[in-house]
Amino acid sequence: MNDGKKLFGVAALFDTPDEILKAAKTVNNAGYKNYDVNTPYPIHGIDKAMKLKSSKLGYVTLFFGFFGASFILFFMWWTLAVNYPLVIGGKPYFPLPAFVPITFEFTVLNAVLSTFIAMIAVVFNLPFNSHPLHDSNYMRNVTSDKYGVVIESEDPQFDENKVNELLRSLGGKNIERIFYPEQKEFKVFQPRFVVFLIIIAIITSVSTYVTLNKLMYLPPFSFMEHQNKGIAQYESTFFYDKREMREPVKGTIARGFIPYAFTGVTDTNEFYSNPLLPTQKVLKLGQEKFLTYCSPCHGNYGEGKSRLRGFFPPGPTLHSARVIGFSDGKIYNIITNGQNGIMPSYAYQTTRDERWAIINYIRVLQRAQNPKPSDFSAISEINKESGNASN
Amino acid sequence: MAIDYSLELAAIEGNPPLKELDEIIIKPMVTKPSRKYQIVLAITTSLLIIGAICIGITFYYGIGMWGNNQPVAWAFDITNFVFWIGIGHAGTLISAILYLLRQQWRNGIARFAEAMTIFAVMCAGIFPIIHTGRPWLAGYLIPYPNQHVMWPNFISPLVWDVFAVSTYFTVSLVFWYVGLIPDFATLRDRTTNKIRKTIYSVFSLGWRNSSRQWQHYEKVYMILAGLATPLVLSVHTVVSWDFAAAIIPGWHSTIFPPYFVAGAIFSGFAMVSTVLIFIRKIFDMEHIITLDHLEKMNKIILLTGSMVGYAYIIEWFMAWYSGSPVELFTTLNRAFGPYAWGYWIMVSCNVFFPQLFWFKKIRRSVPITLVIVILVNVGMWFERFVIIVASLSRDFLPSSWHYYKPTLVDMGILFGSFGLFFTLVLLFARTLPVVSLAEIKSIVPGAQPSHGENQHE
Numbered sequence: 001m002n003d004g005k006k007l008f009g010v011a012a013l014f015d016t017p018d019e020i021l022k023a024a025k026t027v028n029n030a031g032y033k034n035y036d037v038n039t040p041y042p043i044h045g046i047d048k049a050m051k052l053k054s055s056k057l058g059y060v061t062l063f064f065g066f067f068g069a070s071f072i073l074f075f076m077w078w079t080l081a082v083n084y085p086l087v088i089g090g091k092p093y094f095p096l097p098a099f100v101p102i103t104f105e106f107t108v109l110n111a112v113l114s115t116f117i118a119m120i121a122v123v124f125n126l127p128f129n130s131h132p133l134h135d136s137n138y139m140r141n142v143t144s145d146k147y148g149v150v151i152e153s154e155d156p157q158f159d160e161n162k163v164n165e166l167l168r169s170l171g172g173k174n175i176e177r178i179f180y181p182e183q184k185e186f187k188v189f190q191p192r193f194v195v196f197l198i199i200i201a202i203i204t205s206v207s208t209y210v211t212l213n214k215l216m217y218l219p220p221f222s223f224m225e226h227q228n229k230g231i232a233q234y235e236s237t238f239f240y241d242k243r244e245m246r247e248p249v250k251g252t253i254a255r256g257f258i259p260y261a262f263t264g265v266t267d268t269n270e271f272y273s274n275p276l277l278p279t280q281k282v283l284k285l286g287q288e289k290f291l292t293y294c295s296p297c298h299g300n301y302g303e304g305k306s307r308l309r310g311f312f313p314p315g316p317t318l319h320s321a322r323v324i325g326f327s328d329g330k331i332y333n334i335i336t337n338g339q340n341g342i343m344p345s346y347a348y349q350t351t352r353d354e355r356w357a358i359i360n361y362i363r364v365l366q367r368a369q370n371p372k373p374s375d376f377s378a379i380s381e382i383n384k385e386s387g388n389a390s391n
Numbered sequence: 392m393a394i395d396y397s398l399e400l401a402a403i404e405g406n407p408p409l410k411e412l413d414e415i416i417i418k419p420m421v422t423k424p425s426r427k428y429q430i431v432l433a434i435t436t437s438l439l440i441i442g443a444i445c446i447g448i449t450f451y452y453g454i455g456m457w458g459n460n461q462p463v464a465w466a467f468d469i470t471n472f473v474f475w476i477g478i479g480h481a482g483t484l485i486s487a488i489l490y491l492l493r494q495q496w497r498n499g500i501a502r503f504a505e506a507m508t509i510f511a512v513m514c515a516g517i518f519p520i521i522h523t524g525r526p527w528l529a530g531y532l533i534p535y536p537n538q539h540v541m542w543p544n545f546i547s548p549l550v551w552d553v554f555a556v557s558t559y560f561t562v563s564l565v566f567w568y569v570g571l572i573p574d575f576a577t578l579r580d581r582t583t584n585k586i587r588k589t590i591y592s593v594f595s596l597g598w599r600n601s602s603r604q605w606q607h608y609e610k611v612y613m614i615l616a617g618l619a620t621p622l623v624l625s626v627h628t629v630v631s632w633d634f635a636a637a638i639i640p641g642w643h644s645t646i647f648p649p650y651f652v653a654g655a656i657f658s659g660f661a662m663v664s665t666v667l668i669f670i671r672k673i674f675d676m677e678h679i680i681t682l683d684h685l686e687k688m689n690k691i692i693l694l695t696g697s698m699v700g701y702a703y704i705i706e707w708f709m710a711w712y713s714g715s716p717v718e719l720f721t722t723l724n725r726a727f728g729p730y731a732w733g734y735w736i737m738v739s740c741n742v743f744f745p746q747l748f749w750f751k752k753i754r755r756s757v758p759i760t761l762v763i764v765i766l767v768n769v770g771m772w773f774e775r776f777v778i779i780v781a782s783l784s785r786d787f788l789p790s791s792w793h794y795y796k797p798t799l800v801d802m803g804i805l806f807g808s809f810g811l812f813f814t815l816v817l818l819f820a821r822t823l824p825v826v827s828l829a830e831i832k833s834i835v836p837g838a839q840p841s842h843g844e845n846q847h848e
Contacts, residue, residue, distance in 0.1 A: 042609050054606075126596040
């Protein structure tokens with residue numbers, strides 16, 4: 001009868017809840033540990049009869065609830081106050097009351113999901129469809145209308161005859177021996193499985209490719225690409241001069257515009273002197289603007305070797321004695337008005353302060369090419385200081 | 392007068408043996424569908440298809456296919472959203488709050504109500520997504536590190552809404568599924584069909600009805616109910632903030648959260664009643680979903696209906712008491728302006744008719760109940776319509792006032808959502824046990840040990 005199968009346990013069915021309660025009590029009192037009571041629905045008092053400890057899953061809920069709350073608060077603070085601070089509706093970066101709803105929702109979500117997963121996967125160790133009890137006559141009855149006890153062979157005091165007797169004396173019916181299912185072995189890399197994997201790989205890659213490279217460029221998803229608007233540098237079918245880019249209406253005055261009073265004067269130094277001191281802040285600004293606007297022609301260090309060489313009339317070096325000798329006002333005039341029609345005017349692109357900052361920066365570049373002995377000692381002084389500081 | 396209030400209503404009539412309960416509840420799943428069922432299903436799927444076509448038209452041509460236009464930027468879309476979310480509330484109320492209150496009569500209807508919650512939230516979820524016009528960009532609502540280095544605005548009620556509704560959907564689904572696991576086990580062990588058996592086995596996760604499992608299971612069920620209770624109240628509160636946080640007169644009001652929650656439960660119960668009246672008839676479940684159930688639900692409808700009526704009165708009071716001419720105008724405009732017809736449909740359906748439930752005769756009469764609950768559904772839809780459209784159509788700038796009229800596409804999507812909802816309900820009624828087998832068995836007379844220790848565990 002065994003067929004060499006391993007015995008899992010002996011099971012008995014009962015008809016009424018009273019009987020099962022008594023059976024559970026007796027089996028437990030007889031000292032069995034590995035036994036189970038299966039009922040179609042929870043029976044009141046069965047946990048007491050089986051002396052089960054009360055469920056600890058509440059702690060999981062508590063922990064993950066708190067974890068969820070603190071995580072999402074931290075997250076919202078980090079995103080809206082640190083990573084991309086943005087004033088919204090005049091509220092502070094971390095408006096706690098406005099974060100309450102999401103904190104609450106996320107707490108509940110986290111608590112529920114963690115409790116559910118903890119119950120199913122950790123406590124019950126489900127899914128477990130290969131359990132020996134499945135597909136037994138016993139199981140079919142206890143999921144419908146009978147109440148059952150099963151005593152497992154793993155119990156230290158398991159003795160089949162004794163167990164049979166005990167169950168019979170309690171009034172158990174349909175006493176059934178339950179065996180472990182036969183283990184079936186499957187090779188991992190069956191040809192069918194490999195083919196299946198290959199097909200999955202092909203389907204996912206093709207569909208990803210089609211979605212990202214084809215589908216997203218079809219209407220209506222491509223709405224961003226085809227818009228009824230003019231794009232700079234494109235030919236217009238609407239304006240008479242065929243330019244999409246429009247010029248400001250004649251006579252438009254830019255905000256903050258102040259007319260340049262020295263047109264025609266080449267050296268404005270007698271009227272103007274550099275209002276900015278070469279502080280670190282000013283030099284930083286000057287450097288930024290120089291690299292943006294001047295370096296394409298004059299080179300990154302004003303050395304005259306530029307990346308646009310060959311496309312434009314080459315910008316001369318700014319380290320010539322000529323330029324070193326220029327007053328600040330003269331360079332200002334060159335930036336504002338251009339020179340000889342080949343050095344363009346940068347009056348539109350730069351504000352007045354920026355022009356002065358650029359000039360300060362040019363002076364720094366020039367000094368760097370022709371340093372004075374005192375500069376070296378100043379540098380070694382600085383190096384020493386920073387060296388000390390780092391020690 | 393010696394009324395014993397401690398006596399519980401019997402949850403089911405008669406004293407059927409457990410096996411028979413299984414038979415009755417599982418019958419719709421194993422028998423061939425009747426003609427009636429097929430006809431109803433055909434109707435609902437046609438509605439569903441109409442809705443799908445209308446949504447397709449919307450996607451292709453854009454939101455211009457709808458009647459929405461400034462200043463009525465929200466119209467049918469958000470009305471339907473709030474309506475369906477509201478319908479969803481009854482399910483969680485029945486399954487969570489009544490569970491915590493130990494109302495055993497809930498067992499007969501809880502599963503169904505939970506399923507309706509899930510379907511209703513699915514219907515609701517469609518609308519905010521399609522009303523953006525570019526639904527494929529909805530992913531930006533999820534806070535993930537993207538190439539724009541931008542995060543959702545967690546300060547906006549609309550983003551709260553996303554979190555509230557998606558949490559609500561997930562939690563309802565988990566709650567529902569937890570309830571279904573033991574039933575899947577029962578189904579797995581009953582069926583002889585191989586395919587069904589595989590499906591049920593997968594979903595039952597190998598549940599064994601063991602007392603060691605039941606013990607944790609009951610605890611978790613209670614925890615979930617405890618968490619779902621504040622959740623369900625929060626969801627419609629958050630939905631109401633979508634309006635209350637705006638400065639439109641008629642929206643900017645502190646009464647909105649409780650008012651919306653009461654209205655949600657009201658409409659939800661009405662919808663549950665509507666569906667159950669048909670289901671108990673079609674599937675011969677009159678002694679599991681009993682007249683007593685319907686009566687109890689009618690009482691809750693009466694209560695929440697009165698709360699909604701109270702909120703309407705308070706709106707009038709506040710319009711006068713606030714001393715704000717704009718508020719007063721909005722209130723008068725709702726009742727006597729161009730949308731007065733909507734307002735009076737709402738008041739009559741939500742306040743007057745449910746008051747008939749004071750009479751026991753009417754509460755226990757199935758046909759009259761059916762008529763009233765359908766009217767309540769209509770009334771609650773119009774409530775949202777009045778709040779949204781009537782307030783928006785006449786806002787602060789009289790020069791931009793505009794009378795909103797729905798287009799055919801609007802109508803199609805509204806009916807489509809009903810089609811989706813009822814199709815899902817009908818499919819559910821034939822694929823899953825509509826009454827929780829384990830729960831209903833646990834409360835038939837004699838199901839619990841007679842010496843009755845821990846009677847109320």
